[in-house]
Amino acid sequence: MTINEEVYQVLLDQVKMEAVSSASYLAIASWCDQNGYENSADFFYAQSDEERVHMLKIFHYISDMGGAAVSPTIPEMPSEYGSLREVFESALDMEIEVSDSINKIVNLCRKNNDFATESFMQWFVNEQVEEEYVARRAVELFDLFGSDPLSIMMIDERIPKINYTQTNGGTAE
Ligand SMILES: [Fe+2]
Numbered sequence: 001m002t003i004n005e006e007v008y009q010v011l012l013d014q015v016k017m018e019a020v021s022s023a024s025y026l027a028i029a030s031w032c033d034q035n036g037y038e039n040s041a042d043f044f045y046a047q048s049d050e051e052r053v054h055m056l057k058i059f060h061y062i063s064d065m066g067g068a069a070v071s072p073t074i075p076e077m078p079s080e081y082g083s084l085r086e087v088f089e090s091a092l093d094m095e096i097e098v099s100d101s102i103n104k105i106v107n108l109c110r111k112n113n114d115f116a117t118e119s120f121m122q123w124f125v126n127e128q129v130e131e132e133y134v135a136r137r138a139v140e141l142f143d144l145f146g147s148d149p150l151s152i153m154m155i156d157e158r159i160p161k162i163n164y165t166q167t168n169g170g171t172a173e
Pocket residue numbers: 018021050051054098
């Protein structure tokens with residue numbers, strides 16, 4: 001294995017974190033669907049797919065480095081949520097936790113002079129800027145419009161329009 005044991009362990013943990021995020025977004029998407037928030041449901045289905053792609057990126061990287069990639073155990077996800085605002089707030093909290101975790105991996109790579117993994121993780125650092133931006137914008141809509149039923153339907157209509165554009169004009173994938 002060309003990565004050290006400590007880096008290997010945190011990458012495995014990150015695989016799990018991405019997989020749990022994917023499962024969590026899928027559970028939220030289902031709840032949105034059942035409650036008639038169609039655009040939010042589409043948003044969370046797409047987020048769930050993205051998180052699975054993130055998981056696979058790290059999974060393949062571990063393999064490519066000669067490590068054993070482990071398919072993680074996923075806990076059961078809740079099926080009930082309090083409100084649409086609550087699900088976006090929990091999405092934002094989750095993304096902040098993911099960003100913290102990725103920053104810790106980069107930090108560990110630096111301590112170990114693991115420049116290859118640090119470079120690999122840079123994509124995730126950039127991706128988290130977008131993920132946090134989108135979730136934060138969604139939560140802000142509730143501050144702007146309030147949480148009465150009509151406002152919530154209006155917010156749901158605005159969800160697909162939230163778009164993160166990097167200052168260089170491109171968008172993160
Ligand atoms: Fe992710």
